[in-house]
Amino acid sequence: MPGQTQRKTATGMPTVSGEVMTPWLQAVRHHQLFFVGLHYRRGSALTALHHVKAREASRRPPPVSRSRPRTGWRQLPLFEQVPRDYGRLDPAAANLASPWLAWGKHLAHQLAEARGWGRNIRFAVNRGLAVVLTGYVEGDVIRHSEIFTPLRALDLRVGHIITVLEEVGIFLDDSEPSFERWLAERLEGLAPGIAAEAERWTRVLRDGGPRSLPRQQETVWLYLNRVRPALLTWSNRYDHLREVTRQDVLTHLKTLHGHHRQDQLVALRSLFTWAKRSGLVFRNPASRIKVGQNECSVLQPLASAQIDRSVAAANTPAARLVLALAAVHAARVAQIGTLMLDDADVGNRRLTIAGRVRPLDDLTLKLLLEWLEHRRKRWPNTANLHLLVNNQTATGTGHVSNHWISAPLRGQEATLERLRVDRQLEEAMVQGPDPLHLAEVFGLHEKTAMRYADSARALLEQAAEADGRVPPGGV
Template sequence: MIEIVGHRQLTLFTVSRTAPTGLAYGEADPELVAAVMAAAELHADKHGWKRTQLVNARRVLRILLGRQDTPGAPISASDVLELNRTDKLAAQPALDVLDAIGMLEDDREPSVTAWFDAKLAEAYLPEPMVTELRAWFTVMKDGTTRPPRRRPRSHITIRVHAMWALPVLKAWAAAGTNSLREISSADVRAALPKSGSPRSTTGQGLRSIFKVLKGQKIIFTDPTARIRTGSHETRDPLPLTNLEELSNALNSTDPARAALTALVAFHGLRNHQLRDLLLTDKDGPRLRVGDRTILLAAPVRERLTSWLDHRTAGWPNSSNPYVFINAYTANRSRPVSGAYVSAVIRINTQAIREDRILHEAIATEGDIRRLCDLFGLSVAGAERYATVVGGELASADDDR
């Protein structure tokens, strides 16, 4: 049992602790070292680590424990990564062990912060406007408990809203605007595109910024209030054109590609649903996807079984609970990334899904209830497909 202390030993001054790879481990509590080493051994056994991974993790952990000012206190992720940067020691195995035993203080900066800083630097905005945008970013990223309360937004939402608003903000700055407090409703109306999705997206990005700043009392009025910007335009779902490539993916010798493609082509699973599938979700010929249970088609069962056989042969000791794993996640407990799924299938996942749903809509003459049940669509989502099918059926009747 490892006891994590709740206090910190204050330091008089900071000393650089970088050293050659062959450095001594330093003084550390022998009982704490023994407990952490035992935890690392258990973690390695549970996740099917190779011996070299365990040896590297133990070495990094010994160095970190020997450098602690407060024995038993959580170790910051930045200290672990510093060993990787300066001494070329593998950081990830040590991070995994520290996280598993509750000794990791994750002080890593989220990627969205570096992205936002880079965008502000590229925009060459005046300092008051930069300060206001940083205030918006902080509230969006961390939320606020001060009225009006706001929960943190996803990093994707932050990126999208910033990208939609930045062109207008740069134009205002170029025209001499120093602060967003100077912007009026007339300025917003003049900056908005006339119609369509450009007007909607630009308006949503600006409204996000001004609404937050008004709530935080950084600006006095919200110039986007009572300005209609419309809604985003939606495109009609289209059938897949490259059927030969789809056939190649379904019959690929790569079991991961064949299984992933089959789940999308037959059952219309989304990218995130593929990543989040757990081994316990498969129950014979059935597969649980969220709150739905899918009866797998025979070709899908065949390909999924082939993948699971390949998974067992390739990573026999892996305890990763997800159906789809790769060399990076096999010894961890996290799902594969969305980029991995796209790279393996090599066809746009959404395009395959839309093609499948469109074919079902045609076969059922736009039965909305059936589309909702089969693919987990909302009524509004199913209506997109039913509308397309209704138009095609009407055209066919006219031709007759």
């Protein structure tokens, strides 16, 4: 059936037998015209054939073990910068005799076995390798910018295919880093001279310099975001940082209060200290301006109704375990995400969080076992050793994102962070406002432990005054 073959080839689907196509064709009562070369759409009838072939491929024996292809000679490329057009290639028309495709499929099979890829992922990866490795010759480099759009158009797993190509050693990641896009957005609207100087300072913060260590990327984001309002104001009058005076800094700080003033002043002092050291300004206009001590308010405990609403919102095994880790063990979101399976010692009822061993209470143990059973049924073949996994991380080795961990309680008054704070405040009120005890139990910094102790002492004094009794720990 030539028409049938053309339809299969145009949609990018692999060749299937007449027994598979005949029942589907007999049920067709109308025909949709289409242009040759259009790819199949998700959810169409032909997509079902994709899953049929995926199941058939999963039953096939693993590819024969092969070695990296070796060629005695190769043709050097005439033009290095000419991009390849992978969009015109059809997975069904792949060159199955290509040694590079055979080697790529062999490595893909090894990765699938090691990381627990399902049959759909394996089939999609093999189709993607058929697209990018057909016609490949030794010495070529496959670039991210060339394959991303064609593979996404075929609805294939770009990340998994890139993992295989990196294993082969022929992939070049030329995609624009997210930091560069963010930096360009943050510098937009500044005067050209101020923008260039702020960009140099930001890159020194991230990469370090001759006399400075690199900062974490989150710190770099915070510092540039904090100085940006002042730089936007000064860009209306000045072209360079050397034109900014001490009075300009004081005028800007008068519009701020509390921790906003403190945070922006710290960032401005960092900017102008670097500018003075680099010879961009003659005097540091932010020097000798006191940051001041930020008065910390008394931490308040959560109400029972707020906690109950968060408990009701945690309606999955993972969300319930995360809530217990924050509310019972005062674990931070980042610490929860990096927990490994070895950190949960169920037999000895111990849990290791950020290097500190904690006993497993009955509630946390129950929720932990519930999650482990769900994890085993949902992702039985995953090779990820992190305690928490999801659909994205189960096929790899990385940890889940902080956004995914916090999502179930987002919008609630009792968020994971507030539950963590409430747990530490409860410990200080029950055991007495002893900062040494808090630092030992939760691994807090001495200043943080003192703040919890002060808040607990103030709350206990208020309760004692209301009840006419002496609070624990004395006053």
